[in-house]
Amino acid sequence: xxxxxxxxxxxxxxxxxxxxxxxxxxxxxxxxxxAAVKAVNDAGLKLQDIxxxxxxxxxxxxxxxSVVEYLGLKPRFFDGTNVGGSSFEMHLLQATLALExxxxxxxxxxxxxxxxxxxGRLVSMSEPQWHETPYKPRHPITAYAxxxxxxxxxxGTRREDLADVALAARGWANLNPEAFARGPLSKDEVLSxxxxxxxxxxxxxxxxxxxxxxxxxxxxxxxxxxxGKPVYFMGAGGANYHRSIVAMPDLTTTAAAESGPRAMEMxxxxxxxxxxxxxxxxxxxxxxxxxxxxxFCPKGEGGRFVRDGRIAPGGELAVNTNGGGLSCxxxxxYGLFLIAEAVAQIRGEAGERQQQxxxxxxxxxxxxxxxxxxxxxxxxxxxx
Numbered sequence: 001x002x003x004x005x006x007x008x009x010x011x012x013x014x015x016x017x018x019x020x021x022x023x024x025x026x027x028x029x030x031x032x033x034x035a036a037v038k039a040v041n042d043a044g045l046k047l048q049d050i051x052x053x054x055x056x057x058x059x060x061x062x063x064x065x066s067v068v069e070y071l072g073l074k075p076r077f078f079d080g081t082n083v084g085g086s087s088f089e090m091h092l093l094q095a096t097l098a099l100e101x102x103x104x105x106x107x108x109x110x111x112x113x114x115x116x117x118x119x120g121r122l123v124s125m126s127e128p129q130w131h132e133t134p135y136k137p138r139h140p141i142t143a144y145a146x147x148x149x150x151x152x153x154x155x156g157t158r159r160e161d162l163a164d165v166a167l168a169a170r171g172w173a174n175l176n177p178e179a180f181a182r183g184p185l186s187k188d189e190v191l192s193x194x195x196x197x198x199x200x201x202x203x204x205x206x207x208x209x210x211x212x213x214x215x216x217x218x219x220x221x222x223x224x225x226x227x228g229k230p231v232y233f234m235g236a237g238g239a240n241y242h243r244s245i246v247a248m249p250d251l252t253t254t255a256a257a258e259s260g261p262r263a264m265e266m267x268x269x270x271x272x273x274x275x276x277x278x279x280x281x282x283x284x285x286x287x288x289x290x291x292x293x294x295x296f297c298p299k300g301e302g303g304r305f306v307r308d309g310r311i312a313p314g315g316e317l318a319v320n321t322n323g324g325g326l327s328c329x330x331x332x333x334y335g336l337f338l339i340a341e342a343v344a345q346i347r348g349e350a351g352e353r354q355q356q357x358x359x360x361x362x363x364x365x366x367x368x369x370x371x372x373x374x375x376x377x378x379x380x381x382x383x384x
Contacts, residue, residue: 007267010096010384011223011230013042014216015343020329021180023210024117028059029070030114031212036071039214044227045106047071050216052104053078054095056087057111058332067110077103083240084367085280093236095217104236105218109339112212113331129244138197141205143245143369144283145197150251151285152199154300159199161303162284165328166203168312169281175313175353179353180209181327186229201364204284206325206334207329213336215343231346232384234269234360237262238378245369252300255373256293256364263362263375271295275358276345277317278338280366281324287311290364291319294375313353321353323344325326335365339376346380359383 016038019031055063057207064078095107173179193201223230239255288302297305311319322341342361344350359380
């Protein structure tokens with residue numbers, strides 16, 4: 001099977017979110033269930049039609065088992081691959097492979113978390129890294145601060161550049177009624193925010209929210225018979241070569257430098273073809289690193305690239321149009337919300353933030369401490 005043989009073979013026909021921001025009184029699974037039911041309804045299907053389940057969460061050791069029990073499903077195929085927040089971009093590839101192989105006919109990809117109302121802290125089942133523990137890092141921020149410091153030292157990236165990323169995210173969030181953090185934000189406010197882990201301030205860090213998301217995929221030939229506008233899978237790729245930040249080969253180059261080209265080769269597109277870029281912005285440095293590693297600017301130029309509103313509303317490149325993890329939603333794992341915004345843009349359902357003639361969107365997920373990198377590219381029928 002050649003890489004490009006998967007292009008256009010599946011389509012997202014249902015998409016939904018639930019509990020974005022704060023959803024007091026609901027468990028993580030209840031929120032996931034709400035999103036799943038809404039996504040299935042959006043697809044014009046019934047829960048009993050779902051025979052493939054793909055899930056990862058930060059609070060369930062056996063996510064697919066928990067999902068099928070809660071929703072009353074009896075899937076023929078299931079996969080609980082958990083590579084952190086990038087899991088769901090990989091799930092799109094896995095679901096497409098399963099659909100094409102006839103292992104299932106309708107695949108549900110889902111996630112849910114109540115991290116904000118359950119305590120307001122990042123919840124993770126991740127095991128401590130024995131070689132880091134003696135130094136008492138405050139992960140994940142210690143790891144991202146380390147990468148940020150190295151990028152600054154090597155390429156001259158400034159805290160003002162990081163601030164431009166945060167300001168762009170807030171600008172997009174102010175156009176999104178679902179975004180959790182809205183309202184005015186100045187560069188001075190970002191730069192003077194409380195320092196959390198030098199050089200990252202509170203404004204450089206993602207939100208901790210509740211939230212759930214789910215999508216339904218079917219084979220492309222079936223998608224046209226369902227009521228919603230299908231969003232087609234074009235390509236995806238992943239790369240991972242470390243678990244702990246201390247084992248990262250180069251603190252300024254992530255595995256996105258491999259996952260991006262793989263996804264673009266499968267999709268048959270290049271950077272100039274992408275209308276919307278959705279990047280996993282757990283911290284402001286992520287956006288800069290991924291713009292470089294995915295080829296939207298040369299290595300080391302990310303800080304200069306984001307200056308002067310270049311990725312903000314009205315800028316040259318539409319990046320994180322929902323407000324991102326910095327200002328829209330970040331319930332522990334953010335990867336499925338990248339997909340939700342890409343679907344909304346391609347369907348033309350993004351309201352005030354809608355990009356004109358949006359036919360191709362890139363979603364890039366990040367897991368762990370700049371560890372797992374997965375890129376997925378989606379498109380409208382016109383772009384196939």
